[in-house]
Amino acid sequence: MATFVATLTKRKTAVSTGVSIPVVALLVAGAVFLLIGCLSSEIFAQQTVSGLADGAIFGLLALALVLIYRATEVVNFAQGEMAMATTYFAYQLTQWHLTYWLAFVLTLAFAFVFGVLVQVAFIRPVQHKSVIAVVIVTVGLFILIDGVVTWIWGADLKFMAAPFGNNVYTLSGVAFSRLDIGVFLVCIASMVLLWLLFQYTKLGLAMRASALRPSSAALVGVRVDRMLAVGWGLAAVLGAVAGMMTEPKQFVLQPPLMQPILLYAFAAAVLGGLESPFGAVVGGLTLGVFLNLIGQYVGFATSELRLPIAFAVLLFVLVLKPTGLFGRRQVRRV
């Protein structure tokens, strides 16, 4: 265990995490608790699997937020709406009789271009002004995207083909829906691909460099501005996956699709430390499972309280441990 932690802390790359032994112990304890629970109760197992699928979506959107936050210390309040808009794009493609998965891939390409354009056109001009200016611009984008989507597609409910079908697998008495498993796998696969991109490609290296040390990166020839735009593009791609996975989970598509998910993603990102990609994923999965289990076993916590509970988690983490599970303590020079 100790050597594992040591190797984790030794590798101070961009995905290095401020892993501490209590946090690892806590996560292991949580995992053991879930395992025992799943083995002893079927409902517990079902809720956990469904929570992992939810949580993977939260983690994916949280990852998009973290990606942008690490590079520019900006939180994109429009991330959820961008994800919603790209999901509508996918809907439009399926309306034109493309198969779901072809639409999925084309939407990812569209999302990348969309993210880059948003960064270049709206964010770059205010980037160096103030935190408040950037927040307001992303808030403006939130409303703008909402308006444009309602203008083009209307506010009524839309339905898309189910990407994974409606099958249910039964494993020793526990029913796993194919949807949950599919959503979980797609989300995890996107995360792994992103990790590979950052860890093993030259583009990823340049992006890590421009996030960590922009001026040094510029000195060795990295086009920092371009890397920031690519970062927004990738964040939009992650958001698009999250949106297209949220739609089948909720069975309908409507403009407020991602608004609750955005709050869950914020809570997940803060839980993970807001600047740790690994933390965002762990935070998302934790939150997803936590919300499902608490909804199942605490009678008071009905579905109306899911958002307030996520808010409570967010506030709890911010007040007690602002660096989250994997964040590093920020030292500010006055």
Place this chain on the structure above:
Amino acid sequence: MSMRRAGAPAVAAAVAALLCVLPFLLDGYHQGIASAVGIYFVAILGLNILTGYTGQISIGHGAFMAIGGYTTVILSHDHHTNLIATLPAAAALTFVCGVAVGIPALRLSGVYLALATFALAVSVPQLPLKFSKFLGGSNGLQTDHTVSHLWLYAVSWACAALGFVLGWLLLRGRIGRAFRAVRDSELAAASSGVSLPIYKTLAFGVSAAYAGVAGSLFVLWTNGFAQPNEFEILLSLKILIGAAVAGLGSLWGVAVGAIFIGLLPQLSASVPLIGPAHGQDVVFGFVVILIMLVLPNGFAGLLWRVRAAIKTRPGTS
């Protein structure tokens, strides 16, 4: 400087005179719009005290408006309290709520505070759904009687005027200096004896009280109905946008911010091509981004710039 001292009361008197005459020139529908501007004025003023003067950002003022609005409705619906009397009650309750939010907010700054208040704004409208027996669920509650357009106009602009004067008195003296010191450098403020916890939570409380009054009036404006979907995140975003358009750290820009968010829906409804149903959000979002790109300090920043240009022009000094 002397021109400004002479100019400010004159401008205030002119605006007050205009506001007194205005309702007699407008029909009921437009009186309603003018009241909405007054209500937004109160809310933006409150947010400006918090964000503009102490530098704490809040995307959660819709939550305080919801608390104020529900206070008014419950007092009127369940206890038949006079509607005017519900306003100070709403202010007092939201002041307490603001302080309660301000205490954890002491540990947060910048983006983290924005996130926490955003989450607050998303969460609070869920509570009437959960406690539907008491708060009316998604159908909401209604006050025991509704008010006329003229009544609402008079009360909302009276609140706006009172709020403006109180805010001005608060900010010009010792407390205002402390607020600005906290905004400019927390460390410097603390080392010159300004108690950060006291002033930061005070700012949150005061700001929330303004939002609470605005929320009460807002509910009266929507025919006395308090419903969860009125207080959705969009309302908080609108208030923040109004404050940004007004320009943070200036009381004079607030009117422009209020007019912006109060009138834009009416104006953008007539935009060709997009049409009235969805034009509002498209135009709203686009104009906000445009303003932040062109005038990052809002309307107040434009005023400062014009004033500086007049001062530095050769031959006028």
